[in-house]
Amino acid sequence: MxxxxxxxxIDMGLSKMESRLKTQSEHILIVDDEAxxxxxxxxxxxxxxxxxxxxxxxxxxLSTLTENPITLVISDIKMPGMGGIEFMKEAKxxxxxxxxxxxxxYASDYTYTNIINAGATDYMIKPFKLEELKAKMERIKxxxxxxxxxxxxxRALELAMEKANLMSIKAETANLELDQxxxxxxxxxxxxxxxxxxxxxxxxxxxxxxxxxxxxxGLKCYDVFPTSLCGSPDCPLTRIMNGDGFxxxxxxxxxxxxxxxxxxxxxxxxxxxxxELMGMVAEFKDITSRRQxxxxxxxxxxxxxxxxxxxxxxxxxxxxxxxxxxxxxxxxLSRDRAPLSLIFCDIDYFKLYNDTYGHQTxxxxxxxxxxxxxxxxxxxxxxxxxxGGEEFIVILPNTEAEGAVHLAEDIRQEIxxxxxxHMRSQVSPYITLSLxxxxxxxxxxxxxxxxxxxxxxxxxxxxxxxxNRTVLKVVxxxxxxxxxxxxxx
Numbered sequence: 001m002x003x004x005x006x007x008x009x010i011d012m013g014l015s016k017m018e019s020r021l022k023t024q025s026e027h028i029l030i031v032d033d034e035a036x037x038x039x040x041x042x043x044x045x046x047x048x049x050x051x052x053x054x055x056x057x058x059x060x061x062l063s064t065l066t067e068n069p070i071t072l073v074i075s076d077i078k079m080p081g082m083g084g085i086e087f088m089k090e091a092k093x094x095x096x097x098x099x100x101x102x103x104x105x106y107a108s109d110y111t112y113t114n115i116i117n118a119g120a121t122d123y124m125i126k127p128f129k130l131e132e133l134k135a136k137m138e139r140i141k142x143x144x145x146x147x148x149x150x151x152x153x154x155r156a157l158e159l160a161m162e163k164a165n166l167m168s169i170k171a172e173t174a175n176l177e178l179d180q181x182x183x184x185x186x187x188x189x190x191x192x193x194x195x196x197x198x199x200x201x202x203x204x205x206x207x208x209x210x211x212x213x214x215x216x217x218g219l220k221c222y223d224v225f226p227t228s229l230c231g232s233p234d235c236p237l238t239r240i241m242n243g244d245g246f247x248x249x250x251x252x253x254x255x256x257x258x259x260x261x262x263x264x265x266x267x268x269x270x271x272x273x274x275x276e277l278m279g280m281v282a283e284f285k286d287i288t289s290r291r292q293x294x295x296x297x298x299x300x301x302x303x304x305x306x307x308x309x310x311x312x313x314x315x316x317x318x319x320x321x322x323x324x325x326x327x328x329x330x331x332x333l334s335r336d337r338a339p340l341s342l343i344f345c346d347i348d349y350f351k352l353y354n355d356t357y358g359h360q361t362x363x364x365x366x367x368x369x370x371x372x373x374x375x376x377x378x379x380x381x382x383x384x385x386x387x388g389g390e391e392f393i394v395i396l397p398n399t400e401a402e403g404a405v406h407l408a409e410d411i412r413q414e415i416x417x418x419x420x421x422h423m424r425s426q427v428s429p430y431i432t433l434s435l436x437x438x439x440x441x442x443x444x445x446x447x448x449x450x451x452x453x454x455x456x457x458x459x460x461x462x463x464x465x466x467x468n469r470t471v472l473k474v475v476x477x478x479x480x481x482x483x484x485x486x487x488x489x
Contacts, residue, residue, distance in 0.1 A: 025049045025050050025051060026045075026050045026051070026071050026072050026137070026141070027050070027051045027053070027068065027069050027070050027071045027072070028045055028050050028051065028052050028053070028070070028071070028072045028073070028074060029052075029053045029054075029055060029061060029064055029065065029068070029070045029072070029073045029074070029075075030042060030045075030052060030053070030054045030055070030074050030075075031054075031055045031056075031057070031058065031060075031061040031073060031074070031075040031076060031079070031084070031087070032056070032075070032076040032079070032103070033056050033057060033076065033079045033080055034076070035056070037076070037103075038054045038056070041074060041133075042054060044130055044133070045137075048134075048137075053068055053070065057079055057080060057081055057082070058075075058079060058081060058082035058083070058084075058086070058087035058090075059081065059082065061073070061075070061087060061091070062087070062090065062091060065091055065094070065095060065098075066094075070095070070098065071098070071099065071144075072098070072099045072100075072101065072137075072140065073088070073091065073098060073099070073100050073101070074101045074103065075087060075088065075100065075101075075102055075103065076102075076103050076104070077102050077103065077104040077106065077110060077115075078104070078105075078106065084102050084103075084104075085102070085115070085118050088100045088102070088118065088119055088120060089118065089119060092119055099121040099140055099144070100119065100120045100121055101120065101121060101122050101123060101124065101136060101140070102115050102120045102122075102123040102124075103123070103124050103125075103126055103128070104123065104124075104125060104126065105125070105126035105127075112388040112389060113388065116319075116388075121140055122136050122139070122140065124136065131359070132359070135359075139312075143307075146300070146303070146304060146307070147304075149300060150297075150300050150301070150304055153293065153296060153297040153300055154297065156293055157290070157293055157294060157297055160287070160289075160290040160293060161290070185202060185204060185283075186204060186286075187204060187283050187284055187285040187286065188202065188204045188205030188208050188225075188263075188283070188284035188285075189201075189202045189204070189205060189281065189282070189283050189284070190202070190205055190221065190225075190281075190282055191270065191279065191280070191281050191282075192221045192237055192279050192280050192281075192282065193278060193279040194237075194241055194277070194278065194279050196220050196221050196222060196237060197218055197219065197220060197221070198216045198217055198218065198219050198220075198221055198224060199217065199279070200217075201216050201217075201224075205225065205284060208225065208253075208255065208261075208284070209224050209225040211224055221237070227251050227253060227265075228251060228252075229249070229251065229265075234249070236249075236265065236267035236280060236282055237267070237279065237280050239267070240267055240268070240269045240277075240279070240280040241277065241279075241280075244269075245268065245269050246266075246267070246268050246269075247265075247266075247267040247268075248264065248265065248266045248267070249264075249265055250262060250263070250264055250265070250287070251263050251265050260288075261286060261288050262286070262287050262288045262290070262291040263284045263285060263286060263287060264283075264284075264285040264287045265282060265283070265284055265285075266282065266283045266285065267280045267281070267282040267283075268280065268281055268282075269281075308320065308321075309321040311370075311385075311386040313363055313366060313367065313386075314366055314367050314370035314371075314386050315367075315370070316370045316373075316374060316384045316385055316386050316392070317383065317384065317385035317386070318385065318386060319385065319386070319387055319388060321385060322383070322385035322387065322393060322395070325383050325385070325395055326395055326448050326451075326452075327448060329381070329383075329395055329397045329442075330442045330448045331442075332397070333397055333398070333441070333442045334442040334443055334444070336398075337441060338397070338398045338441065339398065339399060339400050339401075339439055339440070339441050340395070340396070340397055340398075340399070340439070340440055340441070340442055340451065341395075341396040341399040341400070341401060341403070341404035341437065341438065341439040341440075342393060342394065342395060342396070342404075342437070342438050342439075342451055342452065342455040343393065343394040343396065343404060343407065343408045343411070343435055343436070343437050343455070344387070344391065344392075344393050344435065344436040344437075344438075344452075344455040344456055344458065344459040345369075345373065345391065345392040345393065345394070345408075345411065345433050345434075345435050345459075346390060346391050346392075346433065346434050346435075346459055346463070347365070347366075347369060347390040347391075347431060347432075347433060348422075348425060348427055348428075348431070348432045348433065348434055348463075348467045348468060349422065349424060349425045349426060349427075349467075350362070350365075350389075350390035352422075352424040352425070353365065353422050353424070353425075353431070355424075356422075356423060356424050365420055365431060366386075366390065368418060368420060369392065369415060369431070369433070370384070370386065370392060372411065372414050372415055372418065373392055373394065373411055375414075376407060376410050376411050376414060377394055377396075377407070379396075381395075381396075381397040381398065382394065382395070382396060382397075383395040393452075393455070394407075394411075399439070400439065401437065401439035401472055401474055404437045404439055404472075405437050405470055405472050408435040408437050408470040409470055411433065411435065412432070412433050412435055412468070412469070412470060415431060415432060415433045416428070416430060416432060416468075418430070418431065426467075427466060427467045427468045428468060432467065432468035433468070434459060434462040434463050434467045434468060434469060435458075435459065435462060435469070435470040435471070436455045436456060436457065436458030436459030436460070436461065436462055436470075436471055436472075436473070437455065437458055437470060437471065437472040437473070438451050438452075438454035438455035438458055438472070438473050438474065438475060439472070439474050439475070440454075440474070440475040446475060450475055451475055454473045454474070454475050455473070457473055458471045458472060458473040459471070461473070
């Protein structure tokens with residue numbers, strides 16, 4: 001393994017076959033004032049089948065964006081002149097769908113929240129590993145691919161529905177003798193008189209009914225091709241004879257082989273030469289493919305909804321869902337004048353854990369911690385989310401500070417009992433948690449953000465006091481904080 005730390009890249013020695021991204025190619029703009037970083041990223045990404053463009057500063061990058069079909073920008077955060085965040089905001093004014101991955105070697109100056117809230121899709125901390133870049137690229141491509149499929153599905157459904165809704169039958173008794181009008185249609189068509197007797201039936205519908213065309217005239221329609229509407233108030237002929245000039249609905253039937261077929265049934269009235277209502281003309285249009293598209297679209301929508309509220313790795317709620325849940329509880333508890341507590345959890349020395357045991361083991365650790373937190377939060381209303389990286393957050397409605405601290409200590413001790421080895425931790429030979437607790441009675445004078453900020457300060461205090469402990473801070477009516485006490489080792 002060669003390490004290019006001077007240029008902010010750690011090369012893990014991935015083979016060409018192993019590192020190849022199995023998705024469609026991207027057009028990537030690399031923006032960095034370090035030529036070596038531009039070269040390393042270009043070589044890696046082009047080796048994986050992507051097209052790369054380079055720029056040494058933001059102004060050069062903006063010019064490149066206007067001249068090329070860029071789909072993703074990888075930009076350093078600190079550059080001469082315009083910085084990465086400012087460049088991203090300006091670029092998104094003209095290219096709102098453009099994905100941005102921000103690189104920074106100043107992790108202490110920029111948090112994950114700062115960068116994502118500024119509009120970035122993801123970010124990396126220098127020095128970074130090429131396998132990390134690969135994983136992030138795959139995630140960005142996967143999410144874009146899902147979104148594109150959803151858009152394509154929506155468009156396909158819209159086209160199918162437009163085509164179905166525009167279909168109408170205009171027939172006159174003078175044309176009933178022209179069988180070709182019926183037989184050229186791929187949809188099933190018949191003409192029924194006011195007594196439910198078949199006057200005409202085309203070849204397609206005869207095949208669906210399993211009847212010869214010459215043998216159905218004069219037979220009752222409900223005997224030849226019965227549907228679930230027969231005998232009901234929604235029988236198309238009954239509706240037409242009662243004054244509805246047009247009737248349309250979806251029905252399902254099974255063909256002679258037992259396969260289910262979906263139809264769009266469209267019925268319209270027809271009149272004799274004297275203007276008297278004679279019966280109806282009905283079309284059975286096969287919409288099985290449209291139905292299948294609707295099912296696929298519904299499945300894609302459910303999956304998209306699931307992805308939008310869950311953290312893919314830990315399967316607890318993600319940051320977006322946390323923000324929604326906190327606002328919902330804030331409004332509810334404001335009305336009830338009940339307390340609301342937060343627990344901010346951070347895995348101690350997790351970066352050292354990842355560096356020592358590898359990202360796959362780190363992912364296992366994150367899952368174990370998330371499961372343990374969730375197991376301890378079993379009350380109705382308790383809400384667990386991954387806030388970002390190795391941070392988790394718990395919403396506890398109707399919970400006073402004392403109860404929140406008690407639960408935080410239960411979580412901390414349960415994590416210790418897992419005895420997940422951590423040889424480079426400075427507080428324990430095992431994985432531990434630092435926890436910050438905040439509590440408030442929501443009101444119009446205090447914002448949810450202030451509660452998060454106080455919990456974050458409590459977490460910071462827990463780390464300063466030696467980690468592997470719980471610290472409580474309470475929000476007063478002016479949004480300030482009052483340090484109460486800390487527990488732990």
